[in-house]
Amino acid sequence: MSDAIVLKYDVPGDDFTRAGEASSDIKQKLKQMGIPPEAIRKVAISMYEGEINMVIHAHGGQITVEITPEDVDMLLVDHGPGIADISQAMQAGFSTAPEDVRGLGFGAGMGLPNMKKYSDDFSIESEVGVGTTVHMKVRF
Amino acid sequence: MTIREIQKILDAKVCCGEELLDREVHTACGSDLMSDVLAFVKDQAVLLTGLCNPQAIRTAEMMDIVCLVFVRSKVPTETMVELARENDLVILSTELAMFPSCGLLYENGLRGGSRI
Ligand SMILES: Nc1ncnc2c1ncn2[C@@H]1O[C@H](COP(=O)(O)OP(=O)(O)O)[C@@H](O)[C@H]1O
Numbered sequence A: 001m002s003d004a005i006v007l008k009y010d011v012p013g014d015d016f017t018r019a020g021e022a023s024s025d026i027k028q029k030l031k032q033m034g035i036p037p038e039a040i041r042k043v044a045i046s047m048y049e050g051e052i053n054m055v056i057h058a059h060g061g062q063i064t065v066e067i068t069p070e071d072v073d074m075l076l077v078d079h080g081p082g083i084a085d086i087s088q089a090m091q092a093g094f095s096t097a098p099e100d101v102r103g104l105g106f107g108a109g110m111g112l113p114n115m116k117k118y119s120d121d122f123s124i125e126s127e128v129g130v131g132t133t134v135h136m137k138v139r140f
Numbered sequence B: 001m002t003i004r005e006i007q008k009i010l011d012a013k014v015c016c017g018e019e020l021l022d023r024e025v026h027t028a029c030g031s032d033l034m035s036d037v038l039a040f041v042k043d044q045a046v047l048l049t050g051l052c053n054p055q056a057i058r059t060a061e062m063m064d065i066v067c068l069v070f071v072r073s074k075v076p077t078e079t080m081v082e083l084a085r086e087n088d089l090v091i092l093s094t095e096l097a098m099f100p101s102c103g104l105l106y107e108n109g110l111r112g113g114s115r116i
């Protein structure tokens, strides 16, 4: 599509303090473009949770964001350990995050539920030992 | 309630955002769990937390939170302050613990979000 803007981010897997930089950048860009605040908030929350998951569960990954006049499309791809039981992972409160991650304010098992709640389209595919792909869309 | 009133009530130190103290706050949330904040916080909120790390600032940024209060005398690092400044976020630091901080603000008329 001619009006689409495509942005790619490498999410570093080893540095928790930097988690959120990609989401922050997208949020600022959407703001500059004059996208409605409610849509920006939905993008920011779902992408931030996805970014955090890449850092704490998957040693990082790549995020590709496509902004069109109608929506924001987010594709999050990692080559981490994968998820054995996706429906279990989607349950509010389910988490395999280690104690140190909880001490950092995450690992409450609300990330995937939040992503599903705040995006208009949500899909997740995962294979153990191969990685996880999350696809989300927020419409304006 | 304005951020300035919050600062007075909690006898808090202003770590950054001195020029933004007259902003209005509509709702409050006290939590150390950032995912809960991401799930439930509504507009123009103040977040009280004991979690003093860059992710607290990031979470505030994502939610358009206007003021962050670190309880129990926690103070942000220089990096955190910079991040907060970029996002027009006020950071306060109070000697009070979480429970009395929330209690005082509630007593003075500030309310939290609705039930889930
Ligand atoms: N990208 C990922 N790679 C591997 N496992 C993941 C990934 N995202 C989520 N998970 C698994 O799903 C669980 C639930 O995720 P989430 O709802 O975000 O909660 P939390 O991150 O707080 O544990 C995680 O604890 C983890 O086991």
Ligand SMILES: [Mg+2]
Pocket: A049, A052, A053, A106, A107, A109, A110, A111, A112
């Ligand atoms: Mg998560």
